Amino acid sequence: MMSRNQFVFGFGLAVSLFAGWVLFPRALYSARPQPVEFRHKTHAEKSGISDCSQCHAFRDDGSYAGLPSIDTCAGCHSERIGTSAAEATLVDHYIKPGQETPWLVYSRQPANVWFSHAVHVKRGGLACTECHGSYGESDQARLYQVNRISGYSRDIWGHSMSRLRRKPGDGMKMSDCEDCHRRHGVDVGCLGCHQ
Amino acid sequence: MSARYGMVIDLDRCTGCGSCMVSCAAENNVPVLPKASARTGITPMLVRRVSNHMAGADHREVFFPILCMHCEHETPCVRVCPQQAVEVDQATGIVMQMPQRCLGCRYCMTACPYHARYFNWWDPGWPSGMEKSLNPGVAVRMRGVVEKCNLCHARLHAAKERAAAAGKREIDPTDYVPACVEACPTQAIRFGDLAEKNDPVSEEAKSPDAFRLLVRLGTEPKVYYKSKEKWVRALAQSNGGRSMEAEHV
Amino acid sequence: MKVTRRDLFVWGAGAAAGLVFSPVPWKLLDDTSIWSQNWPWIPQPARSPVEVKQSFCSLCPQGCALKVRMAGGWPIGVAGVSTSPVTRGALCPLGYGAHQLNWHPRRLQAVRHKESVSSWGAAQTAFAKACGEGPVIVIDGYPGRAASSILEAFAEKRGSYRVALSPELGALAPYERWSGVPANALGYDLENARTIVSGAPMLDGWGSPGRFTRLWAESAAGAKDPQLRLIQIEDSFSRTGSRAWQSVRIRSGSESALAAGLAHVLLDERLVPARGPIPRLTLADAAAQAGISEDAIRELARTMVERRPTLVISNDENPQVAALNVLLAATGARGGIVRRTKGTRHLPADAVNLNARAILIDAKVPWNFTPETDAEIFRFAAWDDGTSKSDWLLPAPGFLEELTDIPAAPTSAIETYAVAPALSKPRFEVQSAAQFLGNLDPSLGTTEKLIHGRCNGLFRERKGTLYGAARVPLEKFDSVQKVEEQLWKGAIWTGDPPSVGGWRCELKEWPQDPEKLRSRDWASEWPAAVLPPLAVKLYQESTLREAPERRNA
Numbered sequence: 001m002m003s004r005n006q007f008v009f010g011f012g013l014a015v016s017l018f019a020g021w022v023l024f025p026r027a028l029y030s031a032r033p034q035p036v037e038f039r040h041k042t043h044a045e046k047s048g049i050s051d052c053s054q055c056h057a058f059r060d061d062g063s064y065a066g067l068p069s070i071d072t073c074a075g076c077h078s079e080r081i082g083t084s085a086a087e088a089t090l091v092d093h094y095i096k097p098g099q100e101t102p103w104l105v106y107s108r109q110p111a112n113v114w115f116s117h118a119v120h121v122k123r124g125g126l127a128c129t130e131c132h133g134s135y136g137e138s139d140q141a142r143l144y145q146v147n148r149i150s151g152y153s154r155d156i157w158g159h160s161m162s163r164l165r166r167k168p169g170d171g172m173k174m175s176d177c178e179d180c181h182r183r184h185g186v187d188v189g190c191l192g193c194h195q
Numbered sequence: 196m197s198a199r200y201g202m203v204i205d206l207d208r209c210t211g212c213g214s215c216m217v218s219c220a221a222e223n224n225v226p227v228l229p230k231a232s233a234r235t236g237i238t239p240m241l242v243r244r245v246s247n248h249m250a251g252a253d254h255r256e257v258f259f260p261i262l263c264m265h266c267e268h269e270t271p272c273v274r275v276c277p278q279q280a281v282e283v284d285q286a287t288g289i290v291m292q293m294p295q296r297c298l299g300c301r302y303c304m305t306a307c308p309y310h311a312r313y314f315n316w317w318d319p320g321w322p323s324g325m326e327k328s329l330n331p332g333v334a335v336r337m338r339g340v341v342e343k344c345n346l347c348h349a350r351l352h353a354a355k356e357r358a359a360a361a362g363k364r365e366i367d368p369t370d371y372v373p374a375c376v377e378a379c380p381t382q383a384i385r386f387g388d389l390a391e392k393n394d395p396v397s398e399e400a401k402s403p404d405a406f407r408l409l410v411r412l413g414t415e416p417k418v419y420y421k422s423k424e425k426w427v428r429a430l431a432q433s434n435g436g437r438s439m440e441a442e443h444v
Numbered sequence: 445m446k447v448t449r450r451d452l453f454v455w456g457a458g459a460a461a462g463l464v465f466s467p468v469p470w471k472l473l474d475d476t477s478i479w480s481q482n483w484p485w486i487p488q489p490a491r492s493p494v495e496v497k498q499s500f501c502s503l504c505p506q507g508c509a510l511k512v513r514m515a516g517g518w519p520i521g522v523a524g525v526s527t528s529p530v531t532r533g534a535l536c537p538l539g540y541g542a543h544q545l546n547w548h549p550r551r552l553q554a555v556r557h558k559e560s561v562s563s564w565g566a567a568q569t570a571f572a573k574a575c576g577e578g579p580v581i582v583i584d585g586y587p588g589r590a591a592s593s594i595l596e597a598f599a600e601k602r603g604s605y606r607v608a609l610s611p612e613l614g615a616l617a618p619y620e621r622w623s624g625v626p627a628n629a630l631g632y633d634l635e636n637a638r639t640i641v642s643g644a645p646m647l648d649g650w651g652s653p654g655r656f657t658r659l660w661a662e663s664a665a666g667a668k669d670p671q672l673r674l675i676q677i678e679d680s681f682s683r684t685g686s687r688a689w690q691s692v693r694i695r696s697g698s699e700s701a702l703a704a705g706l707a708h709v710l711l712d713e714r715l716v717p718a719r720g721p722i723p724r725l726t727l728a729d730a731a732a733q734a735g736i737s738e739d740a741i742r743e744l745a746r747t748m749v750e751r752r753p754t755l756v757i758s759n760d761e762n763p764q765v766a767a768l769n770v771l772l773a774a775t776g777a778r779g780g781i782v783r784r785t786k787g788t789r790h791l792p793a794d795a796v797n798l799n800a801r802a803i804l805i806d807a808k809v810p811w812n813f814t815p816e817t818d819a820e821i822f823r824f825a826a827w828d829d830g831t832s833k834s835d836w837l838l839p840a841p842g843f844l845e846e847l848t849d850i851p852a853a854p855t856s857a858i859e860t861y862a863v864a865p866a867l868s869k870p871r872f873e874v875q876s877a878a879q880f881l882g883n884l885d886p887s888l889g890t891t892e893k894l895i896h897g898r899c900n901g902l903f904r905e906r907k908g909t910l911y912g913a914a915r916v917p918l919e920k921f922d923s924v925q926k927v928e929e930q931l932w933k934g935a936i937w938t939g940d941p942p943s944v945g946g947w948r949c950e951l952k953e954w955p956q957d958p959e960k961l962r963s964r965d966w967a968s969e970w971p972a973a974v975l976p977p978l979a980v981k982l983y984q985e986s987t988l989r990e991a992p993e994r995r996n997a
Contacts, residue, residue: 008451012458020466028471062360063493111488112295112334112481114352118359149475151482157474161467189284191291191348195334207666210647210657211683213982213989217540220978221521224489227977227984236985244988256686258988295481318486322977324871325547327518329489337486353494377523380534380653381661423666 025161029154031143035102036094037086038141047076052128052136064117067103070094104144106155107132107172114195124184133169199267199288199390200346201417202376203399204260206427208383211258215240215375215384219262222347222374224329226319237313239263239344240375247426257427260384262375263311263344264408264416265290271414272303272312280341288390288417289346297340304341308409309416312343347373368394389417406431492516498525498934500850500864501539502808503843505586505610506652507850507862508535509936512543518868519543519844524654529911529938530853530860534654541976545827546842546868550974552828553872556837564873567822567836571802572884574820578801579603581819582877583793585610585809587628588851590894591878595806597888598881603800606793608809612651612854615644615758618766619775620789622949629787631857633942634659636779638751639673641768643699643759646674647684650757651855664689673751675744677702692744695735700957702741703764705730707954709745710771716749718771723764723954748772753779763955775949782942784852785859806877807840824877827974839874841866846876849895859939861902863895863931899928908939 002010043049055068074095080087094101109115120126128136145154157163158171177193219225219240231237240262247255265283266272270290273281280296281303283289292312304312318338321329329335332349336342354371358364368388376386387396399405400419406428407416422428463469492515501508501522509525522543526533545551555562557570574580582599584592585608599605609617609627616627634640634656644650647657664670665687676688679696694702704723708730710716723730731738748754755774758765774780793809798817805813807824814833815821823834826842840846850862875883882888902908903924910916910927912935921927931937975992983991 004451005454008454009458009461012455012460013462014458016459016462016468017466020463020468024466024468024471028475058360059493061493062357065493110478110482111491114332114349116352116356116359118356122362123359123364147475149472150478151484152478157471161471187285189282189286189291190280190293190296191284191289191345194293194295195332195349195352205666208661210687211988212648212653212657213537213979214535214540214653216981216986216988217537217976217978218521218523220981221541221543225978225981227980231985233985233987236981238981238985241986242988243986254681256681256683258683258686318483321487321544322547322549325544325977326487327490327516328520328544328547329487330513330520331489331492331494331515333489335486335488337481337483374521374523377533378535378540380524380536380657381665382658383661383665423668 021161028148029145030148031145032104033143034104034141036090036141037084039139040136041139044137056128058118058122062118062122067105070098070100073101104146104153106135106144106153107169108153109156109172110152112194114193124186130168131172133167135169197286197390198388199417200386201265201288201389201396201400201419202262202387203385203396203405203419203421205383205385206257206259206420206422207424208381209242209258209260210381211242211244212380213242214378214380215260216242218374218378219344219347222330222333222349223345224319224333224335225342226321226335228317228320230317235314235316237315237342239311239313239342241311245430247430255424255426257422257424259420260375261309261311262418263290263346264309264414264418265344265346266414266416268413268415271306271308271412275302275306277302287346287351289348289351290343291345291348292341292343294336294340294342295334299339299341301341308412308414312341315340315342350374404428489520490516494520497867499844499867500848500862500934501535501542501843502586502589502846502848502850502864503539503542503545505613505808506536506853507864508539508652508654509862509934510535510539510844512844512867514867525934527911527913528654528936530856530936531652531654532658534652534657536649536653537982538976538979539653541978542843544978545974545976546845546871548827548974548977550827550829551842552825552837552839554839556828558835562836564838564875567838568880568883570820570836571804571822571880574802575602575884579799581606581798581800581803582881583608583803583805583809583813583815585806585813587788587790590849590891590898591806591876593894594878594881594888594891595804598885604791606798607790608793608813609761610854611644611760614761615766616781616854617761617792618763618955619769619781619949621763622770622951623775623947625783625947626787626789628790628854629783629785630781631784631852631942632755632757632855633779633782633857634755634855635857637672637753637755638779639675639748639754640757641675641677641748641754642684642757643677643762643765644757645682645684645759646676646757647687648682652853655853655855660687673747675748690747692736692740695733698734699758699762700764701725701730701733702736703762703768704954705734705738705741706745706748706768707764707771709742710749710768713742713745715745716771717773721951721954753777755780762957764957767951767955770949770951776945776947778944782857782944783947784857784939784942804877804881805834824875824880826874829974838877838880839872840876841870841874844868845870845874847891847895849891849898857942859908861898861931861937862935863899863928865932896928899931900924902937903927908937911936911938 057065059065080091156172158166160166225237243259245257245259270283278296278298280293282291284291315336315338319335351371354366358366376384385396387394389397404423405419405421407419408431495514497512497514499510501510508531509528511523511525512519513521524531524533524535555564555567580603582595583606584595587607596605613627616630620627663672674688675690676685677692678685685691704725705727707723708727727738731741754772756768769775798815800819802820804822821834822836824838824840826840844867847866848864850864852860878891906919908918910930912930983989
């Protein structure tokens with residue numbers, strides 16, 4: 001039989017565990033939708049885009065352009081294709097006025113990080129999925145969650161609060177970079193990745 | 196890749212114009228703060244004016260560009276840092292300062308025999324809008340951290356990226372030149388790989404006119420100076436930075 | 445069931461134990477430390493790709509070639525262009541910080557009329573009214589540009605066009621008086637001189653930064669017996685003096701006396717072919733005035749001619765110093781003063797009292813230029829340090845904000861031509877003086893059209909070489925479009941090397957100093973209205989330079 005003290009202690013324990021694991025993450029992150037509801041899967045299936053680099057390209061000088069500019073979208077969407085609300089937003093708000101879509105970048109690193117896609121992809125031979133997971137196959141642009149204190153995207157810490165059993169692409173902290181560098185025996189020093 | 200980047204600065208060619216100081220600050224997003232003085236300002240590249248203390252016709256002056264010497268051996272700042280915020284990079288020999296890791300104790304500034312380290316006494320700031328003229332390759336430091344010359348690491352990053360994009364493992368040596376070297380109107384500052392035998396800079400470092408500051412400390416600086424004038428060489432050997440400091444105050 | 449105080453403590457202990465096993469403390473620690481690494485109030489550069497473009501600096505008449513790094517539509521850094529035959533990759537220390545000038549808090553952002561904010565419309569009306577009431581003088585500080593010819597064409601019809609001489613151009617003015625060849629047609633053949641006797645800051649802001657400094661570095665620096673001897677004569681120990689082969693110090697303001705003394709020795713000892721004219725001042729008096737011995741002057745004169753060609757370069761319009769070059773036969777000679785082009789004679793802006801109804805001052809006129817006049821002054825400027833006494837202050841395009849062409853630098857021995865395209869957009873309404881006058885009188889044309897015409901002229905003449913990505917003789921181009929395309933991308937056209945001779949100086953008697961000889965202190969030539977913020981490091985955060993004095997402050 002549990003004593004009264006044990007019960008009260010356990011109750012306190014349970015309350016703070018619940019608060020810590022369930023309520024805290026909800027309070028810590030605020031969520032925002034992407035400006036346009038984008039579907040990777042639709043693009044892959046309907047327009048036959050199979051290679052990430054068709055939209056996420058390198059510039060001539062070797063730097064990585066990241067998210068495609070509005071001109072890339074306008075290549076196909078100069079006029080509305082289909083009748084969805086997202087299509088209307090894209091064409092009327094961004095493509096026609098020639099304004100860049102203010103995408104919220106899940107894997108945005110802070111200003112003091114220097115990360116070269118060219119070094120990792122072209123020289124290191126890493127596949128996109130090794131860091132970004134299978135996001136390219138997703139059917140829906142998920143909500144962008146931002147940490148209210150640090151201002152970082154949730155993807156940097158990863159979606160699991162415990163940081164255990166994460167899938168590739170879920171978690172991009174410095175320790176994650178270091179783990180991979182250690183596994184591959186690549187030592188670049190602090191300013192190898194910081195600027 | 197195991198380079199040992201270094202410099203040879205020909206003091207006979209230095210006219211003390213200050214182009215290196217300005218271009219360094221521009222490249223590395225170093226702010227100019229109204230309250231800063233010669234003691235509290237941030238000048239990772241600093242040109243000092245030194246004389247032979249003689250009067251009349253025997254009076255001679257020389258300009259000494261002082262930057263981080265990138266000491267190869269027993270690097271003083273690395274040894275005292277409690278935060279491991281400084282390290283000698285294995286691949287390049289660059290003494291790398293990580294301002295984000297620095298806690299501002301300034302042991303390294305005390306330890307540095309060359310006074311080549313600077314403290315951010317204030318939050319960096321620019322007049323409204325001027326932040327648009329900052330170099331995107333270099334993060335702005337914050338108040339309370341130490342900074343110094345990192346041999347324009349943003350330019351090294353860019354060169355690495357260009358090399359990787361072209362499918363090369365090694366950077367093209369002409370693709371990585373620090374801002375002060377590029378800016379010097381008399382080409383007094385030369386930059387190269389001291390470990391590379393055929394590099395003109397490693398050959399110049401062996402010239403009889405070449406010398407380093409405070410070699411007796413055994414820190415093996417990778418910045419060499421060069422002068423045909425005896426008094427200049429003697430000055431650097433006997434008193435090192437100290438007599439320069441006296442001139443400066 | 446009654447809740448006791450003990451229950452509360454036990455509950456609290458349980459909660460605390462649970463907290464340790466929850467992510468709260470660890471995540472908060474992590475997030476707050478990240479937050480403290482990225483203080484939100486510290487500005488960070490924008491994330492933009494960097495592009496490299498070429499243009500030219502038009503802040504002063506040297507017109508140096510620029511490699512401009514651009515991000516997000518704004519210049520983020522400048523460097524010299526190593527393929528430029530003029531600057532050979534160099535810039536002055538002010539140039540390296542010039543990309544921040546447009547953001548300077550002293551940027552003139554709106555039209556100002558007598559201390560209060562006005563409008564372009566009001567300025568236009570006031571100027572048009574002034575034009576109708578009396579003569580108008582237009583003052584230019586950077587003659588030879590396409591914009592200059594607009595200013596000149598306007599001024600010819602309504603008054604006069606005058607030029608505020610740069611110090612380098614001023615030093616050539618005596619030869620214009622003696623030979624009739626315009627000063628802006630002359631240049632120094634430094635490359636072929638073996639001895640240069642100078643009172644100018646040759647290594648510290650004189651001429652194109654890359655030209656003499658590189659020449660000196662390659663053929664003089666540090667050598668005991670250099671190919672090029674630089675003899676510096678000054679009243680103080682300047683940075684040029686500290687680097688010169690020989691440095692001679694004389695009393696302040698005694699340059700003319702020393703020149704007369706040197707002329708005596710050169711003539712008496714037959715060190716030069718010339719036989720006159722002989723200065724009135726005796727050698728003894730010259731020595732006394734200069735504060736050095738007669739023997740020192742004799743020695744100096746002999747050293748001067750030991751290695752020829754010898755060239756004397758003055759700091760100002762001093763005619764006696766200029767006369768030395770005539771004695772030395774350095775006028776119209778190899779290694780001396782050469783004529784690079786036909787040139788145009790201009791009235792100087794500061795020679796006489798300017799009587800006019802209105803004076804329009806172009807933005808390229810040095811900020812500290814203030815005409816002695818009662819006229820209404822329309823002053824164009826990109827920066828305003830608060831010291832102007834002009835009636836109207838009109839915001840001009842800033843650094844790299846306007847299209848201009850770049851004529852040869854004032855001391856150049858060869859003709860050059862380049863086009864400096866605008867690389868960034870002004871953030872408020874600005875007008876150059878040429879645009880302003882073009883609005884009043886559309887028949888004057890636009891800078892762009894005039895530049896097009898000049899390119900056409902170059903193409904038709906088929907002379908010289910275009911230094912772009914490669915060196916191509918102009919005659920190899922088959923269309924003007926291709927020439928223009930190259931020039932707009934940063935190429936420089938250079939004319940053929942100067943021919944020796946073609947002009948002579950007649951000097952019947954030894955010249956006298958003019959009544960007002962402006963002495964020039966180069967340190968005070970430094971401040972335009974404002975300095976690039978980073979240049980402040982050179983005197984505020986180091987002791988490399990003296991803080992420039994504020995003349996009008």
